[in-house]
Amino acid sequence: MILLVDLCCRDGSLSRDEFVAPVERLLGRLGVMSVTRHYTAVGAPEIESADAVILCGTALMDTGYLERPELFRWLLSFERPVLGISSGMMALAAAFGSGTEPCREIGMADVRVLAPDPLFAGQEEFSAYTVHDCAVQVPGEFVALAASDRCVQAIRHRSLPLYGVLFHPEVRNEWVIERFCGLAGRQSP
Amino acid sequence: MRLGVLFSGGKDSHFACWKAMQNxxxxxxITVVSKNPESYMxxxxxxxxxxxxxxxxxxPLVEVETAGEKEEELRDLERALLAARERYGIEGVVTGAILSVYQAARVQRVCRELGLWCFNPLWLADQEAYMEELIGAGFRVVIAGVFSAPFDESWLGREIDRRTLDELRAIxxxxxxxxxGEGGELETFVVDAPFFAQRIAIEEASKVxxxxxxxxxxxxxxxxxK
Incomplete structure (x- = not known):
């Protein structure tokens, strides 16, 4: 079971349909079980029963989740696969003590793969949908996996299956989420 | 949050408006009226x-005209959003974008420049579930434009009810x-919505x-x- 975390300004917000529901539907089409919780309501039972976690994105103007870093500390000891999408990547990096830097990209961007990893295997460059004001500063425990000509677009923890992507894979790059689910499936008991 | 809905008169902007009203x-x-029949936006x-x-x-409706030239259109959109903010104090904008990355990104950019939130509640919607919900919720939608085979003249003016939806599924x-119709194959006109106090009666129409x-x-x- 994958735990989807909703990072939008509040539970049941208008942004949920845009940033969370498309990922829920994609997992449904892939036959992957999931449960969704708002980031303020993630509890020990969901964390314990999750084989993997996807942190969904939120609206450009929405930065409320960055003001509550304590609500993401559980990611430090989760150790199972995590995929942070856009704002979710920022929340993941923030949990590891990293900040952001201004980098606005809105629309399609060319993404180049920088380092070998199962998530991007066989891909050298692809076009991806971006909606962000900032990029993450890559935390010390992470490596950059992909970049646009403006900023780092994907990171992975050096020893754990923790990923962050700045682009929105649910738009035109569903294969990224499908591969992540495959990695998560291989790691579950 | 006070919101303005980018409004075309068709089903997607009406449905997005209805979704926004629930939250x-x-x-x-907000309507941008293009004088250019080839306008992308x-x-x-x-x-x-x-x-x-x-x-x-x-x-209330904020209506702004545009000559419909590609980059000028964005300035006109900006003008419309600024007028909506000034007159009605909007803090965000709602669109009916479903799949068009081109349209969605352009509106996102203008909103961000103005410090407005942007909401796309139909983004990547499941088409089947959306059409079912639209009809089930009481929207009455008429086909007002056809731009693709195999649609013939008889489709113009037809209401999208369950029977028409079955035919659309087959097509x-x-x-x-x-x-x-997200690919531009169909244009629609809404004559009734759950949030309408009165419905629209088409008294005279012609087909081209x-x-x-x-x-x-x-x-x-x-x-x-009603």
Missing amino acids: EEVACL FHTPNIRLAALQAEAAGL ARNYQVTLT YRNHNGVLRIERAGLVA
């Missing part, structure tokens, strides 16, 4: 009747046509049609009790 306060509708038949739909919904299976391209020109329409 936030819709303060106004804003051209749609019967856009002038948006004022009647706004009246049916009991919402979507056999042709390069999306069920929602040639080679799978046609529009229903609504010449006269009025509001009637």
Whole structure:
């Protein structure tokens, strides 16, 4: 079971349909079980029963989740696969003590793969949908996996299956989420 | 949050408006009227009747004209959003974008430059579930433009009820046509919505049609009790 975390300004917000529901539907089409919780309501039972976690994105103007870093500390000891999408990547990096830097990209961007990893295997460059004001500063425990000509677009923890992507894979790059689910499936008991 | 809905008169902007009303306060509708029939962003038949739909919904309408040239259109959109903010204090904008990365990104950019939130509640919607919800919720939607094979003249003016939806499903299976018309195959006009106090009666309309391209020109329409 994958735990989807909703990072939008509040539970049941208008942004949920845009940033969370498309990922829920994609997992449904892939036959992957999931449960969704708002980031303020993630509890020990969901964390314990999750084989993997996807942190969904939120609206450009929405930065409320960055003001509550304590609500993401559980990611430090989760150790199972995590995929942070856009704002979710920022929340993941923030949990590891990293900040952001201004980098606005809105629309399609060319993404180049920088380092070998199962998530991007066989891909050298692809076009991806971006909606962000900032990029993450890559935390010390992470490596950059992909970049646009403006900023780092994907990171992975050096020893754990923790990923962050700045682009929105649910738009035109569903294969990224499908591969992540495959990695998560291989790691579950 | 007070929101303005980018409004074309068709089903997607009406449905997005209805979704927004369930979460936030819709303060106004915003229409950019393009004089260019080739406009990528804003051209749609019967856009002038948006004022009647706004009246049916009991919402103010901010209407801005554009010559419809590619980059100028964005300045005109910006002008419309600024007018909506000034007059109705909107803090965010709602669109009916479903799949078009081009349209969605352009609106996102203008909103961000103005410090406005941007909401796309239909983004990547499941087309089948969306059309079912649209009909089930009581929206009454008329086909006001056809721009693709195999649609003939008889489609113009048809209401999208369950029977029409079944026919659209069959067409979507056999042709390069999306069920929602998101690929530009269909334009729609909403005559009733769950948030309308009155519904629209089309009193006089004419059809202009040639080679799978046609529009229903609504010449006269009025509001009637529901």
